[in-house]
Amino acid sequence: MRIVLFGPPGAGKGTQATMLSRAIGAEHISTGDMLREAISRETSVGLSAKGYMDKGFLVPDEIVLDIVKEKIASDCRHGFILDGFPRTIPQAEGLDRLLGELGMPLEAVIDLEISARRIVERLSGRLVCPGCGEPYNRVSKPPAKEGVCDICGCEIVQRDDDKPDAIHNRLATYEKSTAPLIDYYRGKGILHGIDADADIDDIRGRILKVLGV
Numbered sequence: 584m585r586i587v588l589f590g591p592p593g594a595g596k597g598t599q600a601t602m603l604s605r606a607i608g609a610e611h612i613s614t615g616d617m618l619r620e621a622i623s624r625e626t627s628v629g630l631s632a633k634g635y636m637d638k639g640f641l642v643p644d645e646i647v648l649d650i651v652k653e654k655i656a657s658d659c660r661h662g663f664i665l666d667g668f669p670r671t672i673p674q675a676e677g678l679d680r681l682l683g684e685l686g687m688p689l690e691a692v693i694d695l696e697i698s699a700r701r702i703v704e705r706l707s708g709r710l711v712c713p714g715c716g717e718p719y720n721r722v723s724k725p726p727a728k729e730g731v732c733d734i735c736g737c738e739i740v741q742r743d744d745d746k747p748d749a750i751h752n753r754l755a756t757y758e759k760s761t762a763p764l765i766d767y768y769r770g771k772g773i774l775h776g777i778d779a780d781a782d783i784d785d786i787r788g789r790i791l792k793v794l795g796v
């Protein structure tokens with residue numbers, strides 16, 4: 584399957600994409616994770632991206648498009664779940680061109696709908712494993728042993744951009760640059776809105792139902 588998991592910061596895209604990828608065997612592509620990995624390896628992409636990400640602003644389209652194109656062309660014969668991409672109209676148009684050339688059109692865009700109040704609650708409680716990427720939350724999804732990843736045993740951490748100022752910038756950026764994609768995909772007839780103010784497992788069930796899995 585070829586899916587975009589769409590929604591504002593903290594809507595649960597990463598949480599759901601990780602589970603969906605295991606359930607349907609499609610490659611999970613998170614541009615946020617790819618950029619964070621580039622930063623930790625101090626590559627040229629990482630060095631360019633860091634300043635934007637720490638403040639909660641978008642990384643320039645051409646940088647993100649390049650890393651996604653390379654990943655899809657090399658690793659995604661069995662489908663993909665895009666998480667955090669596309670985030671602007673030029674990114675969506677670039678994705679359409681690439682998938683057109685590959686003969687692999689998008690099948691569904693799942694829009695995780697959630698209020699700003701709930702987003703702030705989730706992001707300020709979020710922890711993540713730097714080893715395997717497993718997401719946690721102090722309230723809704725704590726690890727079995729405090730501070731330690733259930734999957735790989737690494738020490739789990741808070742992201743730099745989950746501080747209040749960066750959260751504010753991320754929400755404003757979403758409204759200005761990313762929310763217009765809702766109409767873009769509605770116009771293509773592949774948008775499915777899902778109420779994401781629910782238990783993680785309930786949301787997962789709703790997504791699987793929409794996908795007919």
Ligand code: AP5
Pocket residue numbers: 590591592593594595596597598599614615616618635636637639640641642643644647666667668669670674705706708709710718719720721723724744753779780781782783786
């Ligand atoms: P990215 O890493 O993609 O961050 P984001 O889109 O802001 O999304 P988040 O990861 O914050 O939230 P999420 O929706 O994945 O929610 P999660 O499942 O983690 O991007 C980071 C930065 O990279 C961007 O700001 C930008 O600078 C750059 N970037 C990335 N892609 C880019 C692109 N395409 N173009 C340009 N720049 C780009 O859940 C959040 C928390 O809530 C967790 O603690 C989780 O456990 C909890 N939670 C999840 N679901 C539930 C639930 N149902 N109930 C209760 N708690 C829940």
